[in-house]
Amino acid sequence: MYGWIGKVLRVNLSTGKISTEALDPAVAKDYLGARGLGTKFMVDEVDPKVDPLSPENKLIFLPGPLTGSFAPSAGRYTVVTKGALTGAIASANSGGTWGPELKFAGYDAVIFEGAAPKPVYLWIKDQTVEIRDASHIWGKDVPGTSDAIRAETDDDAKIACIGPGGENKVLFACIMNDLHRAAGRSGTGAVMGSKNLKAVAVVGTGAVTCADPKTFERAVMTARDMIQKHPVGGTGLRLYGTDVLTNILNSIGAYPTKNFQDGHFPTADKLGGETLSATLLQRPKGCFSCIISCGRVTKVTNPKYAGEGEGPEYETSWGFGGDCMIDDLEAVTKANFICNEYGLDTITMAATIACAMELYDKGLITREDTGGLALEWGNAEAMVEATRLTAIGEGFGKKLAVGSYRLADSVGHPELSMTVKKQEIPAYDARAIQGIGLNYATANCGAAHVRGYTIAPEVLGTPMKVDKDTIDGKPELVITFQNLTAALDATGSCLFATFGIGAPQLADMLSAITGVAYTAEDFMKCGDRIYNLERQFNLAAGLTAKDDALPPRLLQEPIKTGPSAGMLSRLPEMLPVYYQLRGWDENGVPTPAKLGELGLAA
Amino acid sequence: MAKMLMINADKCTGCRNCELACSMEHEGVFRPDATRVHVYTWEREGFSVPMMCQHCRDAPCITVCTPHALTRDPATGWVNLDDAKCIGCKMCVQACPFGNAIWDELNHKVLKCDYCGGDPACAKFCPNHAIEWVDDLIATRTRKRAFSEKFKQAFSE
Amino acid sequence: MKIQYFALLRDITGKKEEDWPQPEATVGQLVRDLVAHYGHAFERWVMKDGDLWDLVIILVNGHDVRHMQRFNTPLAPDDTVVIFPPVGGG
Numbered sequence: 106m107y108g109w110i111g112k113v114l115r116v117n118l119s120t121g122k123i124s125t126e127a128l129d130p131a132v133a134k135d136y137l138g139a140r141g142l143g144t145k146f147m148v149d150e151v152d153p154k155v156d157p158l159s160p161e162n163k164l165i166f167l168p169g170p171l172t173g174s175f176a177p178s179a180g181r182y183t184v185v186t187k188g189a190l191t192g193a194i195a196s197a198n199s200g201g202t203w204g205p206e207l208k209f210a211g212y213d214a215v216i217f218e219g220a221a222p223k224p225v226y227l228w229i230k231d232q233t234v235e236i237r238d239a240s241h242i243w244g245k246d247v248p249g250t251s252d253a254i255r256a257e258t259d260d261d262a263k264i265a266c267i268g269p270g271g272e273n274k275v276l277f278a279c280i281m282n283d284l285h286r287a288a289g290r291s292g293t294g295a296v297m298g299s300k301n302l303k304a305v306a307v308v309g310t311g312a313v314t315c316a317d318p319k320t321f322e323r324a325v326m327t328a329r330d331m332i333q334k335h336p337v338g339g340t341g342l343r344l345y346g347t348d349v350l351t352n353i354l355n356s357i358g359a360y361p362t363k364n365f366q367d368g369h370f371p372t373a374d375k376l377g378g379e380t381l382s383a384t385l386l387q388r389p390k391g392c393f394s395c396i397i398s399c400g401r402v403t404k405v406t407n408p409k410y411a412g413e414g415e416g417p418e419y420e421t422s423w424g425f426g427g428d429c430m431i432d433d434l435e436a437v438t439k440a441n442f443i444c445n446e447y448g449l450d451t452i453t454m455a456a457t458i459a460c461a462m463e464l465y466d467k468g469l470i471t472r473e474d475t476g477g478l479a480l481e482w483g484n485a486e487a488m489v490e491a492t493r494l495t496a497i498g499e500g501f502g503k504k505l506a507v508g509s510y511r512l513a514d515s516v517g518h519p520e521l522s523m524t525v526k527k528q529e530i531p532a533y534d535a536r537a538i539q540g541i542g543l544n545y546a547t548a549n550c551g552a553a554h555v556r557g558y559t560i561a562p563e564v565l566g567t568p569m570k571v572d573k574d575t576i577d578g579k580p581e582l583v584i585t586f587q588n589l590t591a592a593l594d595a596t597g598s599c600l601f602a603t604f605g606i607g608a609p610q611l612a613d614m615l616s617a618i619t620g621v622a623y624t625a626e627d628f629m630k631c632g633d634r635i636y637n638l639e640r641q642f643n644l645a646a647g648l649t650a651k652d653d654a655l656p657p658r659l660l661q662e663p664i665k666t667g668p669s670a671g672m673l674s675r676l677p678e679m680l681p682v683y684y685q686l687r688g689w690d691e692n693g694v695p696t697p698a699k700l701g702e703l704g705l706a707a
Numbered sequence: 708m709a710k711m712l713m714i715n716a717d718k719c720t721g722c723r724n725c726e727l728a729c730s731m732e733h734e735g736v737f738r739p740d741a742t743r744v745h746v747y748t749w750e751r752e753g754f755s756v757p758m759m760c761q762h763c764r765d766a767p768c769i770t771v772c773t774p775h776a777l778t779r780d781p782a783t784g785w786v787n788l789d790d791a792k793c794i795g796c797k798m799c800v801q802a803c804p805f806g807n808a809i810w811d812e813l814n815h816k817v818l819k820c821d822y823c824g825g826d827p828a829c830a831k832f833c834p835n836h837a838i839e840w841v842d843d844l845i846a847t848r849t850r851k852r853a854f855s856e857k858f859k860q861a862f863s864e
Numbered sequence: 865m866k867i868q869y870f871a872l873l874r875d876i877t878g879k880k881e882e883d884w885p886q887p888e889a890t891v892g893q894l895v896r897d898l899v900a901h902y903g904h905a906f907e908r909w910v911m912k913d914g915d916l917w918d919l920v921i922i923l924v925n926g927h928d929v930r931h932m933q934r935f936n937t938p939l940a941p942d943d944t945v946v947i948f949p950p951v952g953g954g
Contacts, residue, residue: 173737174727174737175724175727175728175731175737175832177834202723205739209738209739209740248751251750283750284750284751285750285753309740310738310740310812310813311738311740312730312734312736312737312738312741313736313737313738314736314737315731315735315736315737318731318735322731329834333834336919336949336950336951337919337950337951337952340872340951341871341949341950341951341952342951344871344872344951345871345951345952349870349871349951349952350952352870352871352948353870353921353948353952356868356870356921356923356926356946356948357923357926357927357928358926374880377870378871378952379870379871379874387752387753388717388720388753388754389720390720390721390753391720391721391722391834391835392722393722393723394722394723394724394727395720395722395724395834396722396724396834398720398722398834398835400720400753402752402753402754413751413752414751415753564921565919565921565950565952566918566919566920566921566930566950567919567950569918570918570928570930570931572931573928667926668923668925668926668927669926
């Protein structure tokens with residue numbers, strides 16, 4: 106095989122058995138890799154009703170066919186599992202250099218089954234694969250874990266690991282790689298912790314091959330040129346990072362504030378990418394094969410919040426910032442560093458604190474409940490302390506560790522948790538932007554922006570500008586974005602490559618590297634297939650159309666101030682049209698005809 | 708005037724496109740282990756440096772090479788490796804003080820930057836101008852200009 | 865009228881915001897004033913082929929001119945105009 110390696114590594118942590126098997130080319134052709142292939146393994150091998158933290162769940166790490174090549178910004182991998190936070194299919198996507206290293210070691214996937222009796226890590230050096238004792242590493246934070254494992258394996262080993270967050274099974278714990286990159290959402294880190302798996306360390310000395318190098322290089326140069334000429338992909342993201350979105354969203358009144366009580370934050374500029382670049386930014390950083398370099402290497406020297414690392418990204422800046430009514434960028438950045446060091450999803454952590462602030466404000470939790478923490482709106486010190494307590498699993502942090510839905514539910518007010526499928530909504534107000542609200546409700550992993558990033562057309566104007574306030578055409582738009590993204594994720598490409606290229610360019614690169622011919626239509630159909638397969642897993646797990654919902658606040662409480670004041674989400678009008686266009690029945694179940702079209706079993 | 712590969716480490720983002728371009732150019736596959744340019748990254752600080760053979764004037768690798776597989780072309784100033792003469796003793800790997808002569812165990816050969824015959828793939832592929840193929844006399848002009856501007860500002864106030 | 869600049873335009877104009885002393889009747893006239901004042905460096909991030917660049921976000925009181933009358937969008941003296949060059953995403 107070309108592009109793909111053709112080999113899958115399987116590790117049973119209960120029995121200690123390590124084996125390899127061939128990757129079925131027919132499956133690879135239909136599901137590509139990463140998110141697609143991982144979902145296929147989950148559907149084929151895991152009962153969707155399993156408890157995510159039980160040994161019966163599986164945890165799968167997969168790069169894609171483009172990963173390890175010089176396709177621009179295409180060095181990613183995905184972690185697929187049943188999410189601890191959501192109980193739905195989870196596929197968390199991460200950059201850095203870990204994914205390519207697994208390809209160079211000679212694998213398209215590592216499937217973890219069962220659970221180890223004591224803490225272990227997996228050490229992969231090409232064909233040599235060992236389960237090693239990690240008892241002396243358990244408890245270390247992410248940088249400490251990386252140092253300890255490299256000291257006993259290889260100085261340049263690429264490491265994906267959990268910190269204390271995953272060890273303590275914080276429901277939104279994530280998996281970190283390259284110290285600063287995260288397979289962030291849905292609690293994949295908790296699943297890893299439940300398996301007593303501390304880390305996966307890889308050294309690969311092999312190759313990723315290419316079916317048609319000359320055609321591939323031409324397709325790559327074309328794609329690079331398009332991305333470099335695009336102002337977002339070519340310039341903006343390197344200069345300002347994703348945090349440049351702060352002022353954009355705030356200026357149109359779509360910046361969720363105070364746990365979504367409002368949509369505008371007067372001092373948002375203090376949190377934005379312009380301020381970040383002028384104060385805390387050291388230099389930009391790029392993942393493997395990346396030509397965009399949106400990564401922010403940052404440092405806080407103020408002793409109160411001192412630290413260094415990467416970030417914050419827009420969602421993080423928003424969550425610890427305006428969502429909590431905080432405008433102190435150093436505090437926000439410190440909370441971001443803590444999450445990276447301990448392995449916690451920043452979006453859920455931040456939004457959970459914002460929810461807790463609302464509960465505190467309403468007297469539903471008291472200072473006694475919080476162990477003395479004054480969780481008032483705008484209290485930056487309390488926000489950072491709440492993050493730290495969650496990271497180390499102490500005091501009120503133990504209550505925050507279940508995420509905002511279960512926290513709010515425990516005091517009888519789940520409607521105050523801004524979640525879909527128990528996963529926290531990110532940094533774009535669905536009342537001010539109709540399409541993204543539909544995406545939040547229907548993303549298979551729970552509320553997420555990257556699954557169908559309609560912010561690009563609805564706010565930025567790329568690839569074309571659509572009116573954020575209309576609902577006409579939005580179901581179609583969301584479906585197109587969701588399908589394209591599913592296929593793109595499955596190749597190992599970064600979503601930001603779409604600031605420049607689309608399905609035709611991705612299909613061209615994919616065809617040239619694999620030697621399997623894909624048209625743009627074939628590519629989109631792969632995306633549709635992956636999307637429907639994820640849906641099937643969720644339905645079998647017990648999710649229904651009722652879970653394709655937004656919190657009541659977004660349907661009933663209009664935005665109070667700013668340019669989008671008075672607006673509400675019109676999800677109920679869009680959802681039936683969405684189901685219909687997807688080829689699903691009125692309960693959101695894929696029809697036999699739709700499944701047949703995609704080659705999926707009923 | 709001759710050309711040289713100028714390393715601008717302050718611009719390197721650690722993307723390793725140079726490694727991929729090099730291995731595809733020379734080996735026809737993507738294999739960072741078999742490249743003649745390597746990026747060294749300090750993970751915590753997020754600082755990266757691309758490293759490749761500097762074609763030294765007084766090259767230690769040439770001094771230790773008994774079959775004279777490594778020679779210096781007086782016309783270009785490049786240090787060239789003739790695979791046919793190389794006996795694989797790896798003395799050049801020991802001798803290079805920068806670690807830029809690499810032993811590839813898979814193919815049993817020494818790997819060393821050869822400037823791709825005058826059109827280095829790494830410089831073409833680098834998206835950030837961290838590696839530039841520039842005339843040696845003007846190689847440092849950008850840096851001189853950037854730093855001298857600080858003097859200009861200081862004396863203007 | 866108040867004009868707010870973001871991202872690259874802050875470096876190009878040297879300002880985050882300013883009170884523009886000469887209110888214009890339309891967005892297009894205002895932009896042409898700004899181009900005349902700040903020059904080509906400003907123009908290349910706002911205009912393309914002589915018209916408003918599709919990726920530029922210009923808001924009048926928070927509303928995107930691409931859904932009003934683009935350069936013909938009328939302006940009142942107490943309006944706030946916000947200009948983002950096409951740099952954002954993620």
